[in-house]
Amino acid sequence: MRQFVFASHGFFAEGIRHALELIIGKRTNISTICAYVEQGVELKSQIQEVLERTVPHELIVITDLFGGSVNNEFMNLVAENPRIHLIAGLNLPLLIDLVTMSDTQENTEALIEDALKNAKASMQYCNLTMQKTKAEDEDF
Amino acid sequence: MRQFVFASHGFFAEGIRHALELIIGKRTNISTICAYVEQGVELKSQIQEVLERTVPHELIVITDLFGGSVNNEFMNLVAENPRIHLIAGLNLPLLIDLVTMSDTQENTEALIEDALKNAKASMQYCNLTMQKTKAEDEDF
Numbered sequence: 001m002r003q004f005v006f007a008s009h010g011f012f013a014e015g016i017r018h019a020l021e022l023i024i025g026k027r028t029n030i031s032t033i034c035a036y037v038e039q040g041v042e043l044k045s046q047i048q049e050v051l052e053r054t055v056p057h058e059l060i061v062i063t064d065l066f067g068g069s070v071n072n073e074f075m076n077l078v079a080e081n082p083r084i085h086l087i088a089g090l091n092l093p094l095l096i097d098l099v100t101m102s103d104t105q106e107n108t109e110a111l112i113e114d115a116l117k118n119a120k121a122s123m124q125y126c127n128l129t130m131q132k133t134k135a136e137d138e139d140f
Numbered sequence: 141m142r143q144f145v146f147a148s149h150g151f152f153a154e155g156i157r158h159a160l161e162l163i164i165g166k167r168t169n170i171s172t173i174c175a176y177v178e179q180g181v182e183l184k185s186q187i188q189e190v191l192e193r194t195v196p197h198e199l200i201v202i203t204d205l206f207g208g209s210v211n212n213e214f215m216n217l218v219a220e221n222p223r224i225h226l227i228a229g230l231n232l233p234l235l236i237d238l239v240t241m242s243d244t245q246e247n248t249e250a251l252i253e254d255a256l257k258n259a260k261a262s263m264q265y266c267n268l269t270m271q272k273t274k275a276e277d278e279d280f
Contacts, residue, residue, distance in 0.1 A: 009163060015152040065233055086267055123228060125249075
């Protein structure tokens, strides 16, 4: 079974997991990494613990920010760990799609690309969406 | 000064604020709404409290999920409250851009559209990004 890791600066990863599980229910194949929340706990060792615990499963890691320190730490691991799939840009529509579609989609690349496409389409400036809907309604 | 509201199912809104402020520092113009975390606390009254407290400032509200109950609740308010700008799809690159560029960008529509565009570009499947970068490097 694929394993998911949500990783972020601060408590973001734990918070978005809470929102996700309120919507789709509890899942046992999710781990979270909250970096920089506890003095003396190194990000590298948090990552190592998750990697060891999830062997030999495929890992889909979603981090908070491309170019951020948490994502960079995982970038260093992708080349030598072909079981790691790394996505930057934690958000809720992405997680809902990834986790729920994971049960039926066998191709991990296709799963990720579809979920990213849907998530980007779902992010929107709603005032503009409402104006467009209203204008279309008036055309009829 | 523009006010920001992060609103979500569960503790996601509070968690992403924590990540944001670890990166850009504490801000006084951010409120969070965490729905369904306390029994007997209605989402409608959480929203009302924020609306009253932030009069007469312009409000940029970012919710967790287009089509979700938190976003729907705000959709009902946009038409009658021209000071509300509603965005669906909380994520960290979006918030960093919105909050930091808000100090210099006077046009709210332009601020939101630029931040959304940048955030979508920043969300990516990093394995693919690395493959492309490697292929480009090999072309030289």
